Amino acid sequence: MMLPAALSVATGMLALALLLAAWRLLRGPGLPDRILALDTLYINSLALLLLLGIRIDQSVYFEVAMVISMLGFVGTVVLSKYVLRGSIVR
């Protein structure tokens, strides 16, 4: 009854959150700011995918969210390690 309206409002809020993170990704003064913005982007897009899964009643999106969370974590760690060491594979 009120779930469709709540889903629409929450989707709008998450889209705004994605825009703010993208703004920081484009503007961010340093490399760590951009990596942090990418981290925020994947976490927010994960929540957006779960909302989409609720909206169209498909549980397939869990696997997508799982893959996004794993690849996002690996990406953040690899980028940070690249900044730390200057190379990814020693």
Added chain:
Amino acid sequence: MSAAQTLPFWLDLLISALVLVGAAFALVGSWGLARLSDFLKRVHGPTKASTLGVGCVLIASALWFTARGEQPSLHELLITLFVFLTAPVSAHILVQAAMKLDPSVRPPPPPAKAGDPSALRRDPSA
């Protein structure tokens, strides 16, 4: 969305509230990322607020698919566990990388108290 009519009222209310609270936390986290002035301040927003927001949305999703199907849906607990385990690790490595790039990011140590034995180690000139 004809499926939402089959839910009991309290469950509908609970899932709607969890979705809204989760989205609000994610929005506050990203707002902090965009607005705060310092890198260490900016790390706070996404790593805490967004993780909590994703946790609320995941709980709402688990409730929804448990109410829709016969058996409880446990995929979300897996994602919740993974996100809650990896968010502090990635934030830690990120701050390490930031301090490597720019050592002035590191905040100054707190002032030493009298009689604190670690003050000698912190400040050799004292």
